[in-house]
Amino acid sequence: MYAIEVERLTKIYGRGVTAVAAISDATFQIKPGELVAILGPSGSGKTTLLTAIGLINEPTHGKVVIDGATVADEGWLPGLNLKRLRREKIGFIFQAHNLIPFLTALENVMIALEINQLTRREAKGRAIELLTSLNLGHRLNNYPTALSGGEAQRVSIARALANKPKVILADEPTAALDTENGKNAMILLKKLAVENHSAILVVTHDHRMVEGFDRIFEVRDGKIISEKRNGVAK
Amino acid sequence: MNLAIRDIRYNKGRFILTSIGLGLLIGVVMSMGGIYRGLIADALSILNSTKADIWVVQQDTNGPFAESSRIPEDIRYRIALVPGVAQASPLSFQTIQIERMGKSFRFFLIGFDLSESGGPPAIIAGRNIRQKHYEIVVSKAMKMEIGEQIRLGLHNYTVVGITGKMVSSSGDPAAYVTLADAQDIQFKKENNAIRNDRERIGAKVAELTGYSPAQSKLLKQNIAGITETTHTINTVVVRLAPGANLQAVQERIRRWNHFRAISDEEQAEILVEGMIEKARMQLGLFRIILLVISAVIISLIIYTSTIDKIRVIATLKLIGAQNRVIVSLILQQSLLMGIIAFVIGYALILLTYEKFPRRIVLESFDLQALFAIVMVICSIASFAGIRKALRVEPAEALGG
Numbered sequence: 001m002y003a004i005e006v007e008r009l010t011k012i013y014g015r016g017v018t019a020v021a022a023i024s025d026a027t028f029q030i031k032p033g034e035l036v037a038i039l040g041p042s043g044s045g046k047t048t049l050l051t052a053i054g055l056i057n058e059p060t061h062g063k064v065v066i067d068g069a070t071v072a073d074e075g076w077l078p079g080l081n082l083k084r085l086r087r088e089k090i091g092f093i094f095q096a097h098n099l100i101p102f103l104t105a106l107e108n109v110m111i112a113l114e115i116n117q118l119t120r121r122e123a124k125g126r127a128i129e130l131l132t133s134l135n136l137g138h139r140l141n142n143y144p145t146a147l148s149g150g151e152a153q154r155v156s157i158a159r160a161l162a163n164k165p166k167v168i169l170a171d172e173p174t175a176a177l178d179t180e181n182g183k184n185a186m187i188l189l190k191k192l193a194v195e196n197h198s199a200i201l202v203v204t205h206d207h208r209m210v211e212g213f214d215r216i217f218e219v220r221d222g223k224i225i226s227e228k229r230n231g232v233a234k
Numbered sequence: 235m236n237l238a239i240r241d242i243r244y245n246k247g248r249f250i251l252t253s254i255g256l257g258l259l260i261g262v263v264m265s266m267g268g269i270y271r272g273l274i275a276d277a278l279s280i281l282n283s284t285k286a287d288i289w290v291v292q293q294d295t296n297g298p299f300a301e302s303s304r305i306p307e308d309i310r311y312r313i314a315l316v317p318g319v320a321q322a323s324p325l326s327f328q329t330i331q332i333e334r335m336g337k338s339f340r341f342f343l344i345g346f347d348l349s350e351s352g353g354p355p356a357i358i359a360g361r362n363i364r365q366k367h368y369e370i371v372v373s374k375a376m377k378m379e380i381g382e383q384i385r386l387g388l389h390n391y392t393v394v395g396i397t398g399k400m401v402s403s404s405g406d407p408a409a410y411v412t413l414a415d416a417q418d419i420q421f422k423k424e425n426n427a428i429r430n431d432r433e434r435i436g437a438k439v440a441e442l443t444g445y446s447p448a449q450s451k452l453l454k455q456n457i458a459g460i461t462e463t464t465h466t467i468n469t470v471v472v473r474l475a476p477g478a479n480l481q482a483v484q485e486r487i488r489r490w491n492h493f494r495a496i497s498d499e500e501q502a503e504i505l506v507e508g509m510i511e512k513a514r515m516q517l518g519l520f521r522i523i524l525l526v527i528s529a530v531i532i533s534l535i536i537y538t539s540t541i542d543k544i545r546v547i548a549t550l551k552l553i554g555a556q557n558r559v560i561v562s563l564i565l566q567q568s569l570l571m572g573i574i575a576f577v578i579g580y581a582l583i584l585l586t587y588e589k590f591p592r593r594i595v596l597e598s599f600d601l602q603a604l605f606a607i608v609m610v611i612c613s614i615a616s617f618a619g620i621r622k623a624l625r626v627e628p629a630e631a632l633g634g
């Protein structure tokens with residue numbers, strides 16, 4: 001079973017003459033534990049693709065299947081609890097770390113667990129464990145403003161992983177980091193994908209960051225124009 | 235995890251400042267309720283301390299507080315004979331304004347019969363009046379010392395005792411003298427003035443034609459009597475004998491003696507409804523206006539703080555937080571702000587109410603009702619913010 005299946009996925013913004021197909025006819029499958037990058041210039045439709053898979057942007061056409069469950073087929077399937085699917089199956093990581101400013105590093109991770117029905121105690125234990133494994137044991141009680149860019153991004157990685165999601169979606173996770181920190185974050189993601197057996201889909205416009213990915217899709221103007229496997233063209 | 239409290243903890247300064255501002259507003263609302271209750275307490279203070287069953291006053295008047303009432307003193311003896319009356323005590327009331335320590339100073343002077351009821355309710359320093367003349371008991375608010383002398387009318391009066399918080403229905407502090415002294419102060423003029431009056435009226439009468447010399451002499455004597463009489467009082471307060479029927483006694487006094495016999499309950503109504511109604515409406519209107527202002531302010535605060543948190547809310551939605559998590563974040567903050575503002579307002583009143591020129595009475599029912607109203611206002615005020623929050627798209631969390 002695939003973690004992510006996308007079939008002829010198309011997203012059109014606007015109507016009539018102003019309609020823009022931000023992504024069209026994307027088809028691919030990603031297995032659990034696979035690390036996939038989407039590489040493309042700004043405005044090529046990467047974020048649109050990611051958010052359509054991430055259940056926050058309704059696809060206009062095509063099919064999306066997450067962890068075996070069809071969520072979209074010519075639009076969302078009726079009767080879906082999108083929030084629940086998001087919190088149980090998907091972890092998000094963004095360019096701007098998107099941590100909640102009034103929560104400490106620890107609480108930022110705990111909140112993701114608590115909204116997923118974990119008790120406070122369980123959430124705290126798991127969050128501490130996770131943050132410590134990401135070398136943030138000394139930063140538990142710091143607010144996001146007191147963290148460095150790399151630290152903040154690691155906290156948001158911890159938050160995305162907290163519920164052990166089947167799918168992790170990362171939109172330009174290294175864009176706000178320097179090369180060194182960016183590479184470290186990518187290494188971390190790779191390691192976690194393997195450990196958690198999660199499919200990780202990373203969007204980036206920086207080809208230096210995609211070293212060691214299992215597969216790399218290249219997007220231009222809303223279309224996937226190439227696919228490389230382990231750095232080799234398919 | 236309670237997000238509302240985390241947010242407040244992080245933005246302490248801002249939250250405390252807005253709560254203090256709201257607290258001041260709520261304090262004012264609270265004090266207005268207290269002022270109104272104080273007005274009632276003041277209006278009823280003499281009534282309650284007199285512990286009468288019936289107030290006998292001049293016919294067709296709402297006396298002796300709301301309207302002036304004058305009745306001859308000797309009526310008391312006739313009323314005392316009415317079956318069912320245990321005690322009939324004469325009382326006189328007058329407002330006095332004198333100069334004291336360079337300032338004009340008003341108080342309410344009560345004249346009572348030493349052997350009857352209607353005197354000072356409790357002596358907190360010194361003693362009650364013992365002599366028939368020239369002693370005065372003042373209330374604490376007059377800030378006079380025992381032994382101090384005060385000139386009223388033609389004589390000096392010595393403060394012999396201090397009584398607690400007694401005020402007239404218009405809030406002036408009360409003082410007590412014997413009935414005879416009160417009548418002296420009210421009616422006894424200087425001898426020269428009396429003589430002048432007598433001569434003047436006598437001369438007028440003498441000019442009248444149609445009287446025989448004997449008749450006009452008699453008239454002249456009677457006039458002298460009228461201009462000199464001091465035996466007028468304002469009310470006779472009646473205490474009923476055990477088992478006596480209030481209405482029956484009222485009816486008797488009314489029919490036999492042609493006076494109005496007002497029950498204590500009716501008197502309270504006259505005082506509260508007649509005299510305070512306007513103030514109540516005024517204060518009530520102010521309170522409503524202030525509560526509406528509070529509601530608008532809370533709405534604005536909650537709405538802007540929601541706008542400030544759009545990204546946080548979008549992130550919460552993105553990671554799958556349920557609507558209740560987001561609604562309670564906003565609603566709880568609003569309610570907490572209300573609670574803290576209420577406490578601040580209450581503390582403010584507790585710290586300052588002694589310094590208000592008029593009495594402030596905080597009744598627990600009023601406080602509870604206001605608290606409930608504040609909570610309702612906070613809930614309603616957060617509607618706009620909650621509506622906004624529920625419309626935030628999770629995708630708004632994306633991007634720089």
Ligand SMILES: Nc1ncnc2c1ncn2[C@@H]1O[C@H](COP(=O)(O)OP(=O)(O)O)[C@@H](O)[C@H]1O
Nearest residue numbers: 013014020022041042043044045046047048049
């Ligand atoms: N909400 C939107 N409404 C209309 N057009 C949009 C919207 N979001 C993105 N677009 C357009 O879709 C195209 C792809 O955008 P995006 O997916 O953000 O690309 P990328 O992430 O690769 O920079 C761009 O032309 C952009 O202007």
Ligand SMILES: [Mg+2]
Nearest residue numbers: 046047048171
């Ligand atoms: Mg983008």
